[in-house]
Amino acid sequence: MKKLACILGLFLALGLSATSSSVAAEELKSLRGAEAVKGDVPSENYRYERDKATQQRQYVQQPPLIPHTTKGYLITKEFNKCLDCHSWDRAAETGAVRVSVTHFKTREGKELSNISPRRYFCVQCHVPQTDAKPLVGNNFKPAAGLVK
Ligand code: HEC
Ligand code: HEC
Incomplete structure (x- = not known):
């Protein structure tokens, strides 16, 4: 049974690599074109906005934006x-x-008496702001209940 699974796995792997090589032939592109995909790391290509006061939220359930830089702020399994x-x-x-x-x-x-594991990796939801230009235009408006 184990042997059969192994042979099956091999066939699957071969089949998959055949399809993935035909996909790889197409060039990877982002909304800003192919060049933008390379080294798209905020801290290298963009500057953080200056630290400021907390920002207004755009909809009720929004994780508030981080109003300060997070450069060098490490989050690991042991340290946050x-x-x-x-x-x-x-x-x-x-x-x-x-x-x-x-x-x-x-x-x-x-x-719990401490941060829940599902909220431990803060930057999954909270994002710092940089000078990056918006990828596409949009006409989003804040939720009516939040407009000052
Ligand atoms: C050195 C202290 C410090 C560290 C480290 C820090 N923050 Fe902050 N953070 C602040 C302060 C102070 C404010 C409030 C800014 C103000 O009101 O002027 C703030 C504001 C925020 C807010 C806005 C809250 C709101 O109600 O709008 C978020 C979100 C936030 N930080 C997330 C983070 C995350 C995520 C990290 C780690 C990547 C982090 N912060 C690390 C000091 C810190
Ligand atoms: C799964 C998404 C998620 C993760 C992960 C997360 N948050 Fe939040 N956070 C939110 C949302 C959504 C809100 C707004 C609603 C609320 O308070 O729950 C919020 C609110 C906040 C606020 C504002 C509280 C207030 O009273 O106005 C702070 C500060 C904050 N988070 C910091 C952090 C820090 C620090 C971490 C990491 C330890 C973290 N968050 C992890 C989603 C998240």
Whole structure:
């Protein structure tokens, strides 16, 4: 049975590599053209916007934008630089906004006494701002309830 699975796997791999090589022949392109795809790393190609006060949200459920640079702010399994300032025990001292209580709830709805794993990698949802030009135009307007 194991042998059969192995042979099957080999056939699958061969089949897949045949299709992927025909796909690779097409050039990779982003909305800004093929050149823009190369080395598209914000810290190398764009400048962070200057630090500023917290920004208005565009819709009620929006993760607030990060109003400061995050250069060198490391987030690993063992260490989270963001929590150095944003955790509840540090916020008063650092002047950062405390992470909200929603960040302590697990996927199953259990309340933890520390950040929930699903909210640990902050930059999955919160993004710093750079001087990058918008990729495409749009006419998005903030949700009516949030307009000042
Ligand atoms: C050195 C301290 C410090 C570190 C480290 C830090 N922040 Fe902040 N952060 C602040 C301060 C202070 C503010 C409030 C800015 C203001 O109101 O002037 C802020 C604001 C924010 C806001 C806006 C909150 C709102 O209500 O609009 C977000 C989101 C945020 N930070 C996310 C992050 C993330 C994600 C990281 C890690 C990548 C991080 N911060 C690291 C100090 C820090
Ligand atoms: C899965 C997405 C997600 C992740 C991951 C996440 N956040 Fe948030 N965050 C949100 C959303 C959505 C909001 C706004 C609604 C709310 O408060 O839950 C928010 C709100 C905030 C606020 C504003 C709180 C307030 O009272 O106005 C801060 C500060 C913040 N997050 C910091 C962080 C930090 C620091 C991390 C990492 C430890 C993090 N967030 C991880 C989605 C996320």
